[in-house]
Amino acid sequence: MSDTQSLRAWLLTETPTSRRHAKLSALYHGWLSFRSNTMAMIGLLILVALVLIAVLAPWLSPHDPFEQNLGQRLLPLGSEGHVFGTDSLGRDILSRLIYGSRITLYIVALVALIAPVVGLLVGTVSGYVGGWVDTVLMRITDIFLAFPRLVLALAFVAALGAGIENAVIAISLTAWPPYARIARAETLTIRSSDYIAAIKLQGASALRIITKHIWPLCISSLIVRVTLDMAGIILAAAGLGFLGLGAQPPSPEWGAMISEGRRFILDHWWVATMPGLAIFTVSLAFNLLGDGLRDVLDPKAGD
Amino acid sequence: MNMLEIKDLNVWFGHSHNRVNAVKGATFSVAEGESFGLVGESGSGKSTILRAITGLAGQWSGEISVNGMQLGKKREKSFYKTVQMVFQDPYASLHPRHSVDQVLGETLSLHGFRDLDARVVKLLDDVGLGQKFRFRYPHQLSGGQRQRVAIARALAPEPKLLLLDEPTSALDVSVQAEILNLLVDLRKDRGLTYVMVSHDLSVVGHMCDRLAVMKSGEIVEILNVAELRQLKAQHPYSQELLQASL
Numbered sequence: 447m448s449d450t451q452s453l454r455a456w457l458l459t460e461t462p463t464s465r466r467h468a469k470l471s472a473l474y475h476g477w478l479s480f481r482s483n484t485m486a487m488i489g490l491l492i493l494v495a496l497v498l499i500a501v502l503a504p505w506l507s508p509h510d511p512f513e514q515n516l517g518q519r520l521l522p523l524g525s526e527g528h529v530f531g532t533d534s535l536g537r538d539i540l541s542r543l544i545y546g547s548r549i550t551l552y553i554v555a556l557v558a559l560i561a562p563v564v565g566l567l568v569g570t571v572s573g574y575v576g577g578w579v580d581t582v583l584m585r586i587t588d589i590f591l592a593f594p595r596l597v598l599a600l601a602f603v604a605a606l607g608a609g610i611e612n613a614v615i616a617i618s619l620t621a622w623p624p625y626a627r628i629a630r631a632e633t634l635t636i637r638s639s640d641y642i643a644a645i646k647l648q649g650a651s652a653l654r655i656i657t658k659h660i661w662p663l664c665i666s667s668l669i670v671r672v673t674l675d676m677a678g679i680i681l682a683a684a685g686l687g688f689l690g691l692g693a694q695p696p697s698p699e700w701g702a703m704i705s706e707g708r709r710f711i712l713d714h715w716w717v718a719t720m721p722g723l724a725i726f727t728v729s730l731a732f733n734l735l736g737d738g739l740r741d742v743l744d745p746k747a748g749d
Numbered sequence: 750m751n752m753l754e755i756k757d758l759n760v761w762f763g764h765s766h767n768r769v770n771a772v773k774g775a776t777f778s779v780a781e782g783e784s785f786g787l788v789g790e791s792g793s794g795k796s797t798i799l800r801a802i803t804g805l806a807g808q809w810s811g812e813i814s815v816n817g818m819q820l821g822k823k824r825e826k827s828f829y830k831t832v833q834m835v836f837q838d839p840y841a842s843l844h845p846r847h848s849v850d851q852v853l854g855e856t857l858s859l860h861g862f863r864d865l866d867a868r869v870v871k872l873l874d875d876v877g878l879g880q881k882f883r884f885r886y887p888h889q890l891s892g893g894q895r896q897r898v899a900i901a902r903a904l905a906p907e908p909k910l911l912l913l914d915e916p917t918s919a920l921d922v923s924v925q926a927e928i929l930n931l932l933v934d935l936r937k938d939r940g941l942t943y944v945m946v947s948h949d950l951s952v953v954g955h956m957c958d959r960l961a962v963m964k965s966g967e968i969v970e971i972l973n974v975a976e977l978r979q980l981k982a983q984h985p986y987s988q989e990l991l992q993a994s995l
Contacts, residue, residue, distance in 0.1 A: 461881040461884075461885075462884040462885075463884070464884070465848075465850060465884065467884065468848055468850070468884035468885075472886070639841055640836045640837075640838060640841040640842035641841065641842055641843055641844040641845075643805050643836070643842075644834075644836065644842050644843075644899070644902065645844075645855075645856075646805065647803055647805075647829055647833060647834055648829055648855075648856050648859045648860065648905075648906070649824075649826045649829040649859055649860075650859055658855075659844060662846045663845070663846060
């Protein structure tokens with residue numbers, strides 16, 4: 447007990463004694479303000495649960511997600527051995543949802559790795575360097591922004607071939623321009639500030655100023671924007687799956703499952719509804735988390 | 750030898766019909782170890798002169814030489830080791846996400862120092878902030894404490910010429926005196942040369958040996974402090990300024 451007490455005091459001190467101490471203390475303060483936001487905590491818990499489900503899928507799922515049993519097709523909710531029923535080929539919907547969480551996380555992780563990084567690079571370089579570099583990069587961004595997102599993704603998938611990886615690449619390629627715009631706008635306000643002038647006066651290179659001084663201030667608003675966009679990204683992936691251009695049939699991707707269930711939606715509503723609810727829950731969780739992160743990370747909100 | 754020599758300096762922003770001439774034909778020199786003031790109302794171009802010296806402001810023509818070295822369009826690394834600047838607003842001049850330790854440590858390493866820990870501690874002591882401020886972030890500091898950090902950063906490369914852009918105008922009165930005294934002491938201890946911009950004649954009278962009065966981009970008169978105290982200004986605008994500050 448006294449140990450946790452003193453650890454808390456150590457973390458909350460006003461006068462940190464080392465770099466590591468100061469970092470941990472800042473993290474702990476952030477965590478405390480995040481924890482006080484109930485809705486954000488709910489979002490975080492749902493996402494932690496999603497990760498655990500994806501990791502433990504082989505142990506959690508009652509059936510093989512690919513095992514067909516035509517004698518038991520389209521069983522309703524709460525059937526013996528099939529809590530969420532079965533689909534048109536007699537596959538257990540719960541097991542497919544559990545395995546589908548892996549695909550959802552895979553999509554989310556890949557898009558989150560590609561789109562914001564490209565956007566951040568393009569936006570900060572464009573905003574900081576200015577001149578013709580800015581003009582060229584921003585016109586390219588405009589071209590990407592001018593296409594309807596799903597149509598552009600469709601074109602990419604059509605060119606690259608259907609499949610989950612290509613769907614991810616297509617979504618990322620269409621998702622980066624808004625991040626570039628945000629990063630550029632932030633950079634424009636930051637680059638004329640006195641603290642950037644001050645570091646210029648120390649002879650810092652443009653590379654150092656962009657990576658060490660501008661990125662840390664852009665990243666927090668990008669993280670917030672990414673978590674808020676995650677819902678849209680999951681839906682876009684589901685949309686591509688629904689159109690038959692994302693994950694291919696035996697794969698238990700949630701969008702593809704809805705697409706399969708569409709044929710039976712009037713008589714056997716649960717086949718399409720269960721994956722729909724899963725998409726809804728995860729999208730909502732990302733939105734709640736994004737809202738909470740905004741409160742913690744936004745430097746303008748101030749302490 | 751003069752630490753800073755400026756001859757016929759023009760600074761402007763924008764092109765052709767949008768061109769704004771911020772400084773017109775400014776000429777003055779500052780001897781080594783001297784403290785020189787630039788006074789004038791807002792928009793008279795005094796801060797712009799400092800920014801032109803450091804290479805932060807628009808286009809300029811004329812001659813600037815620092816420590817006997819003529820400056821070109823681009824500043825070299827050795828320039829930043831000789832000249833440093835303290836900005837007006839301590840709330841804007843520190844990176845909001847960098848701790849005091851990061852600010853000073855990065856500055857020191859950019860100037861090629863290796864014994865960072867010892868130097869950071871020494872700098873904090875020199876500006877009257879203790880060790881306990883070392884790992885704080887700007888939002889945990891008061892305005893005066895922030896300005897001390899900014900001064901410590903400017904002192905880190907051990908410059909000879911310090912440009913002070915209204916270093917106290919954003920602070921409240923009691924803190925202003927502390928910062929001014931700190932600057933006076935630092936100059937005495939380190940033999941620094943100051944060029945200080947201010948619109949407050951009493952601050953300039955306290956800090957400086959000589960001063961230039963500026964009006965709409967031009968230097969109208971250069972006085973020494975004795976003349977300032979006896980209100981012996983020649984130019985009608987400087988007389989007006991002196992009368993207004995009585």
